[in-house]
Structure formats: structure tokens, C-alpha cells
Amino acid sequence: MGEKPEWLQQYNLIGKIGEGTYGLVFLAKTKSPPNCGKSIAIKKFKQSKDGDGVSPTAIREIMLLREITHENVVKLVNVHINHNDMSLYLAFDYAEHDLYEIIRHHRDKGNNMINQYTVKSLLWQLLNGLNYLHSNWIIHRDLKPSNILVMGEGEEHGVVKIADFGLARIYQAPLKTLFDNGVVGAEAKSTSNPFQLDQLDKIFKGTSMRILDYMGAVPLSTKSASFDLLSKMLEYDPRKRITAAQAIEHDYFRSEPLPGRNALVPSQPGEKVINYPTRPVDTNTDFEGTTSLQPPQPVTSGNAISGGMPGMGGGMNPGNIPMPRGVAQPHQQHHLRRKDPPGTGTGYPPQQKSRR
Amino acid sequence: MAANFWNSSHYKQLFDQEEVDVVHPLDKDKGITLEDFKLIKMHMVIPICKLAQQVKVRQRVVATAVTYMRRLYTRKSMSEYDPRLVAPTCLYLASKAEESTVQARLLVYCIKKMYSDDKYRYEIKDILEMEMKILEALNYYLVVFHPYRSLPQFLQDAGMNDISMTQLTWGLVNDTYRMDLILIHPPHLIALACIYTASVYREKDKTAWFEELRVDMNVVKNIAMEILDFYESHRLITDERINAAFNKLKP
Numbered sequence: 001m002g003e004k005p006e007w008l009q010q011y012n013l014i015g016k017i018g019e020g021t022y023g024l025v026f027l028a029k030t031k032s033p034p035n036c037g038k039s040i041a042i043k044k045f046k047q048s049k050d051g052d053g054v055s056p057t058a059i060r061e062i063m064l065l066r067e068i069t070h071e072n073v074v075k076l077v078n079v080h081i082n083h084n085d086m087s088l089y090l091a092f093d094y095a096e097h098d099l100y101e102i103i104r105h106h107r108d109k110g111n112n113m114i115n116q117y118t119v120k121s122l123l124w125q126l127l128n129g130l131n132y133l134h135s136n137w138i139i140h141r142d143l144k145p146s147n148i149l150v151m152g153e154g155e156e157h158g159v160v161k162i163a164d165f166g167l168a169r170i171y172q173a174p175l176k177t178l179f180d181n182g183v184v185g186a187e188a189k190s191t192s193n194p195f196q197l198d199q200l201d202k203i204f205k206g207t208s209m210r211i212l213d214y215m216g217a218v219p220l221s222t223k224s225a226s227f228d229l230l231s232k233m234l235e236y237d238p239r240k241r242i243t244a245a246q247a248i249e250h251d252y253f254r255s256e257p258l259p260g261r262n263a264l265v266p267s268q269p270g271e272k273v274i275n276y277p278t279r280p281v282d283t284n285t286d287f288e289g290t291t292s293l294q295p296p297q298p299v300t301s302g303n304a305i306s307g308g309m310p311g312m313g314g315g316m317n318p319g320n321i322p323m324p325r326g327v328a329q330p331h332q333q334h335h336l337r338r339k340d341p342p343g344t345g346t347g348y349p350p351q352q353k354s355r356r
Numbered sequence: 357m358a359a360n361f362w363n364s365s366h367y368k369q370l371f372d373q374e375e376v377d378v379v380h381p382l383d384k385d386k387g388i389t390l391e392d393f394k395l396i397k398m399h400m401v402i403p404i405c406k407l408a409q410q411v412k413v414r415q416r417v418v419a420t421a422v423t424y425m426r427r428l429y430t431r432k433s434m435s436e437y438d439p440r441l442v443a444p445t446c447l448y449l450a451s452k453a454e455e456s457t458v459q460a461r462l463l464v465y466c467i468k469k470m471y472s473d474d475k476y477r478y479e480i481k482d483i484l485e486m487e488m489k490i491l492e493a494l495n496y497y498l499v500v501f502h503p504y505r506s507l508p509q510f511l512q513d514a515g516m517n518d519i520s521m522t523q524l525t526w527g528l529v530n531d532t533y534r535m536d537l538i539l540i541h542p543p544h545l546i547a548l549a550c551i552y553t554a555s556v557y558r559e560k561d562k563t564a565w566f567e568e569l570r571v572d573m574n575v576v577k578n579i580a581m582e583i584l585d586f587y588e589s590h591r592l593i594t595d596e597r598i599n600a601a602f603n604k605l606k607p
Contacts, residue, residue: 066365
């Protein structure tokens with residue numbers, strides 16, 4: 001186990017909360033004021049083994065996060081470099097929940113639907129974050145439930161944070177924006193769509209049937225505002241599809257229950273408050289990623305999620321590292337593969353190399 | 357909401373000329389003058405361009421790399437950050453930021469092929485270490501906006517989008533990276549200054565078009581003057597003069 005890098009000494013390491021192809025995610029708490037005890041997610045990018053420096057994914061994620069500030073986008077609080085082992089650390093405000101975990105909680109419990117206020121508030125905040133990104137010509141390109149985080153108890157309880165910008169792209173805005181800004185007094189030219197139309201077309205050709213099936217199965221009245229919004233967001237033709245900016249204006253968000261900042265606490269009395277399971281934390285891992293071979297411990301109440309769930313992904317993944325969700329593995333095997341101590345020569349799974 | 361450049365870190369960290377023209381104390385101790393400082397920065401654009409051609413990356417990557425290098429030297433000394441290592445490393449970092457990653461191995465190979473000089477003998481490890489130092493020194497601000505994007509639209513709007521005019525202005529924009537303009541002015545003003553310079557050079561009267569733009573023409577004309585000054589003084593720079601500046605950097 002290596003010496004703890006100097007900057008890490010400002011945090012108390014709690015444990016590992018996620019792992020992906022290019023690094024590890026840790027939960028830590030700030031040691032000293034003004035934010036003493038504040039939870040931080042630290043994403044560590046490993047130095048690539050094939051000698052190509054800081055991973056381009058890390059570079060792109062940092063460069064984008066440095067440009068954006070929005071309540072519904074994850075906040076990068078610090079970047080650190082450890083010159084000794086050439087690793088890079090990104091420190092984020094910690095989010096206790098994510099949409100994948102929330103959806104699974106309800107699905108596995110079977111009988112309880114997510115309450116309408118929570119659904120509407122989550123969607124509302126997600127759209128606000130997306131609208132911000134899109135109006136800044138940033139396309140996320142990897143949006144999925146496990147990358148949509150929700151803050152746990154605290155000042156920002158129930159606030160959505162869009163995370164993982166490793167695949168995101170900033171498009172240079174067309175000149176129209178110059179005209180908009182009054183820099184040039186001429187008529188605006190038509191703008192090109194930031195989405196790569198033909199690429200999306202290919203994706204949707206493959207998925208359109210499933211979407212149609214899905215719409216048929218949605219337990220919503222076809223006359224409801226929610227059904228209307230959903231159909232518009234799932235529109236096959238990207239030119240006809242509702243934009244984030246338009247969706248925010250939709251009637252669905254103007255009818256009761258109105259969306260709120262804390263998506264997890266229902267505004268109406270009598271609604272049941274759901275205690276979502278907390279993220280499991282592997283307290284046996286240090287910042288080097290070395291561990292003893294013990295099963296992960298849930299830090300607090302964690303119920304179903306901490307057990308032998310196969311293909312662990314979203315639940316353990318606040319710090320935004322994509323994990324191979326489709327690959328269902330027996331937990332124990334997954335566990336062993338992830339935790340080979342250094343020196344045993346097995347290292348990381350082979351897909352890691354091809355990811356670069 | 358106003359998007360892009362006006363909200364960007366690039367816009368927020370534009371410098372004044374006086375802030376850019378500061379020779380680091382460590383370099384000053386070695387006898388580096390402001391003129392030497394500018395000369396070295398100007399000269400280092402050449403290996404960046406040559407390397408970029410070898411590894412086949414777009415001009416945009418070159419422009420971003422040069423911007424990183426110039427930003428770095430507003431904060432760090434050439435004594436601690438050897439320009440001969442900084443230049444290829446900036447290209448390396450820019451290639452990642454601009455989504456056309458070049459392998460460090462390939463860069464090192466090309467450098468060795470291009471220069472027999474021992475001063476350029478850097479290994480992969482040196483580039484990777486410098487990459488992290490530069491990232492840190494740039495404070496992780498990596499998004500750079502360039503004049504290239506607005507150029508074709510301006511030219512079309514001004515009715516000057518013929519091949520000859522496009523090539524001339526594009527070349528002028530390339531040459532602006534020999535100066536610190538990208539650190540000081542918004543890129544669309546640099547683009548306009550290049551169009552202005554080209555229109556004067558080709559004796560095309562575009563006064564009416566420029567007057568319709570709601571931009572500060574004094575700034576555009578000042579940038580154009582600086583570009584002309586650069587071409588004027590550039591002819592007088594000899595290899596000896598450049599070598600003398602580099603020799604002062606020796607430990």
C-alpha cells in the first residue's frame with residue numbers, strides 16, 4: 001500500500017463505491033472547515049498501461065466540466081494530479097442515489113409505483129439540466145439512468161445531477177449565436193442541428209419497434225399530459241422530436257402535482273416517503289485500489305442492493321464510471337476479479353485495454 | 357441563454373497585452389528579454405506545425421496546441437518548462453482535447469526523425485510527465501475557441517468566399533498564432549481582422565460591410581495593424597537571432 005498523496009490528506013477515505021474500465025470511485029469526507037464532514041466522490045483515473053498518458057476520456061470530462069455550472073449537472077469541486085504514479089483524481093459533490101437504483105428499488109418491490117410528484121420532479125430537473133447543456137452546445141452522448149444522480153439527505157436533498165461526461169462533446173455553435181449576441185447586425189443564418197442526424201437515425205431504426213411496444217405498455221391514459229409528453233420525447237424523427245427547452249414548457253409540468261426541487265420528498269401530506277437504500281461502500285479499499293478479500297459492506301441501512309446482485313452497476317456507480325451492465329456475473333466471481341491484490345499477476349479484466 | 361464563447365473559460369480568461377508581455381523572473385535572470393521571449397514563442401509554432409503534418413492532425417489541433425503553449429508561458433518560466441518539450445506535449449494534449457488522439461510513441465518517433473539535435477531528444481516518459489504538468493498549469497481549462505469557425509460564414513456574408521480570398525484569409529489566421537492574439541482577443545475579432553487585412557491587400561473595398569457589423573472597428577483595425585507589423589518584422593529575423601535567444605535558456 002502506497003503512501004497517501006498529500007492532497008488526499010484533506011479527505012477521510014470512507015471506501016470504494018464504484019469501479020470501471022479506467023478507474024475507481026471512492027467516497028470520502030472533507031476533514032476540515034468550511035465543509036467539514038461533507039461527502040465527496042473521488043474518481044481516480046489510472047495511468048494507462050500502454051504508455052499514453054492521461055486517458056482522453058478524462059481529458060474530455062475535465063475540459064467540459066470546467067466550462068459548465070448548473071444545479072442539475074454534477075459539480076466538479078477539485079482536480080488533483082499525483083505525479084508519482086501519474087494518476088488523476090476528480091473530486092465531485094457526492095450523490096447518494098441514482099435513477100437506476102431508484103427504478104430498480106420500485107421494480108423489485110413490485111407493488112409500489114414511484115409517486116407522480118417524484119417522477120415529475122426528476123424529469124423536470126433532468127430536462128432543465130439537459131436544456132442547459134444543449135443550449136451550450138454540449139451533447140452528453142451517454143445519458144442513462146445510472147448517470148442521472150440524485151442527491152441524498154442534506155441541503156440539496158432530492159436534486160438531480162447529470163453525471164459522467166467522458167463521452168460528451170462540445171460542438172462549436174454556429175455563427176447564429178454571434179448574431180444573437182448583437183455582435184453582428186445581420187440576419188441569422190439557419191443553424192445545423194448539433195445531433196448527428198444519420199447516426200441517430202441508425203440507432204432509432206433499431207429501437208423504434210421497441211419504443212412503439214413500450215408506448216403500448218405504458219400504464220397511462222392516452223389523453224393524459226404525461227402520455228402526450230412521453231410520445232413527443234420518443235418521437236422517431238429527431239426533427240419532429242420535442243427539445244428539452246420545449247419539454248420544460250409542456251402542460252405536464254403546469255398541472256398538479258407541480259415539480260419541485262426535492263424530488264424525493266412529496267410535497268403533499270399523506271404521501272409516503274420512500275427511504276431509498278444507500279449506496280454500498282466497500283470499506284476495505286484504499287486510494288490505491290488495493291483491498292483485502294472481504295465482501296463489500298453496506299455503510300448504513302442498505303438492503304436488497306448490498307447483497308449478491310449480479311451485474312452490479314448503477315447502484316454502485318455514483319461517480320459516473322460506466323460498468324458492463326449487460327454482463328451478468330455471479331457476484332462472487334465479479335468480486336474476485338475486481339479485487340485481485342497487486343502482485344498476483346491477474347490484474348484487471350481484459351476489456352480494459354480495448355477500451356482505450 | 358447566451359451559449360458558448362461568451363460563457364466560456366476562454367472568454368473569461370482573456371488577457372491584456374501587458375499581462376502577456378511579462379518575462380518570468382527565472383527567465384529574466386538568464387538574460388531573456390521580452391523580445392527573446394516573443395521570439396521563442398513564435399519560433400516554437402514551427403515545430404508544432406511540422407509535427408502536426410507528420411502525424412496528420414487538423415490545423416485546429418495545432419491552433420489549440422499553440423494556445424496551450426502561450427497560456428502556459430503567461431504563468432510558467434521557460435527555464436522550468438523547456439519549450440522544446442512543451443511544444444510537442446501541447447500538441448499531444450491538444451490532440452486528445454480535440455478528439456484526434458495521437459500516440460506519444462508516434463510523436464517521439466517523428467521528433468527524432470525531424471531533429472538530429474540532442475536538445476530535442478525526449479522520450480515518451482518526458483512527454484507524459486510534461487502533459488500532467490501542463491494540465492495542472494493550465495488549471496484544467498482546455499476549451500479553446502478559434503477564428504476558423506466564423507471565417508467561412510463571415511466571408512460568405514461579405515461576398516468574398518471565392519477560393520483565392522478564402523485561402524488568403526485562412527493563411528492569415530494561421531499566421532496569427534505566431535503572435536499572442538488568441539490570448540488577448542475574441543476569436544471572431546481576429547477572423548474579422550484577417551478579412552480586413554486581406555481586403556486591404558487585395559484592394560477590395562469592404563467598408564460598407566464592416567460598418568454594418570456591430571463590432572468595435574478600432575479593435576479590428578488594431579489587430580490588423582499588429583498582423584502587418586508582424587509580417588514587417590518577421591522578415592528581419594535571422595536564424596542567429598533565434599539561436600541567440602535559445603542559447604540564453606541553457607542551464
